[in-house]
Amino acid sequence: xxxxxxxxxxxxxxxxxxxxxxxxxxxxxxxxxxxxxxxxxxxxxxxxxxxxxxxxxxxxxxxxxxxxxxxxxxxxxxxxxxxxxxxxxxxxxxxxxxxxxxxxxxxxxxxxxxxxxxxxxxxxxxxxxxxxxxxxxxxxxxxxxxxxxxxxxxxxxxxxxxxxxxxxxxxxxxxxxxxxxxxxxxxxxxxxxxxxxxxxxxxxxxxxxxxxxxxxxxxxxxxxxxxxxxxxxxxxxxxxxxxxxxxxxxxxxxxxxxxxxxxxxxxxxxxxxxxxxxxxxxxxxxxxxxxxxxxxxxxxxxxxxxxxx
Numbered sequence: 016x017x018x019x020x021x022x023x024x025x026x027x028x029x030x031x032x033x034x035x036x037x038x039x040x041x042x043x044x045x046x047x048x049x050x051x052x053x054x055x056x057x058x059x060x061x062x063x064x065x066x067x068x069x070x071x072x073x074x075x076x077x078x079x080x081x082x083x084x085x086x087x088x089x090x091x092x093x094x095x096x097x098x099x100x101x102x103x104x105x106x107x108x109x110x111x112x113x114x115x116x117x118x119x120x121x122x123x124x125x126x127x128x129x130x131x132x133x134x135x136x137x138x139x140x141x142x143x144x145x146x147x148x149x150x151x152x153x154x155x156x157x158x159x160x161x162x163x164x165x166x167x168x169x170x171x172x173x174x175x176x177x178x179x180x181x182x183x184x185x186x187x188x189x190x191x192x193x194x195x196x197x198x199x200x201x202x203x204x205x206x207x208x209x210x211x212x213x214x215x216x217x218x219x220x221x222x223x224x225x226x227x228x229x230x231x232x233x234x235x236x237x238x239x240x241x242x243x244x245x246x247x248x249x250x251x252x253x254x255x256x257x258x259x260x261x262x263x264x265x266x267x268x269x270x271x272x273x274x275x276x277x278x279x280x281x282x283x284x285x286x287x288x289x290x291x292x293x294x295x296x297x298x299x300x301x302x303x304x305x306x307x308x309x310x311x312x313x314x315x316x317x318x319x320x321x322x323x324x
Contacts, residue, residue: 016317017042017168017220019243021284022058023312036081036285038245039064040166040222043147048072048088049164049224055084056091062313067095071143073150074105075226076161077112086116093124100127104142104150106160107132133162138237147171153237155228157262163225165238170216180212218321223278226285229262235275242318244278245310247285248296254287266296270303284310 022037038049039059046068048055059066066088075081082105092101103109110130117124131142136152143150146169153163175194185207189199196209223238226247238244246269250258258265266283273281281304283296290296293309300307308316 017222018318019222019245019316020062020064021310021312021314021316022055022062022064036226037084038224041068042166042168044068045070045145045147047148047150047166050075050081050226051083051085051088052080053083056088058312066092067097069101070145071102071104071150073143073164073224074103074109075155075163075224076106076157076159077108078159078227081227082109082112086113086120086122089113089124089128090117090120090122093122093126097126100129102129102131102143104131104164105133106162107134108160135160136162138233139165144169153223153225153234155225155234156231157227157229161227163223163228163234165241166222166224168219168221170219173213173216176212176214180207183207183211185212220318220321222318225272227263229259230264230268231272232275235272238272238276238278240277240279242279242321243282243316244273244276244280245282245284246272248283248300249285249287251290251295251299254289266299267303270300270307273300273304273307279306281307282310282316283307 018041020039022039036050036052037055040047040049048069056066110132133142133152136154138154140152141149142152149167149169151165153165155161155163180190180193184201185199192199193209193212198206198208200206221241223241223244228247247264248266248269249263250265252265252267255265269281269283283300286293286296297307297309
């Protein structure tokens with residue numbers, strides 16, 4: 016499974032409910048939190064996302080709508096008896112923000128936190144590696160130091176073609192040998208070689224998370240061919256100058272990046288509360304890049320396997 020849940024923030028505040036920031040990425044039984052605005056843990060509970068499975072948290076920048084729920088989640092995990100370490104990735108200042116918040120609220124975290132502070136990271140710089148996921152930096156253009164993240168699945172070992180092995184007459188008790196790369200000789204003297212029943216692993220799936228940022232044409236080269244791109248679309252073209260002045264993007268900007276990068280699908284988000292309807296965002300982007308969808312609170316988006324031939 017490779018699934019993204021749009022958590023948003025506390026939707027009791029209408030403007031924030033239309034301005035979703037936090038996401039939960041779940042892959043092969045582990046989870047990663049992307050940004051953590053106020054109300055994130057309430058939203059996680061509302062949409063059935065289990066914080067105890069968190070392996071790492073990735074913060075794009077230190078504006079409040081992306082970090083104000085962080086200290087609360089860290090302390091909740093501690094109160095729940097979390098024993099495992101947690102990796103926290105973000106721009107320089109994320110450690111000081113967390114430590115100050117814990118100190119000023121007399122809170123204690125009883126599990127190890129590994130801080131990875133990013134100081135002017137380079138495009139493609141690896142910032143995290145787990146058993147099945149590698150994450151690299153995507154420097155963005157905003158009013159404060161901001162970094163997006165590219166999640167790349169680490170391919171599993173070669174796929175075992177069970178039905179091909181069965182067709183060749185390999186008994187179940189000897190299939191394990193083939194999986195490990197050993198030839199197997201059958202009772203009739205026929206030898207089945209590993210390459211006959213092992214196929215190349217599936218191509219890795221990739222997800223790019225880019226918020227907040229002004230229009231950044233060079234970004235397309237760093238995310239070329241990703242399966243899914245989440246790109247902020249704070250404004251429509253009617254507020255293009257406002258977008259430039261505030262280092263944000265329009266829906267058309269996001270679509271141009273998606274088209275130039277040749278992504279599989281574009282997911283829009285981070286809409287300004289000045290707009291009462293979201294359909295114009297979708298219409299504007301689809302005129303440039305048809306494979307576009309809106310990020311809506313509570314939505315689950317799955318990235319299917321890229322099955323190898």
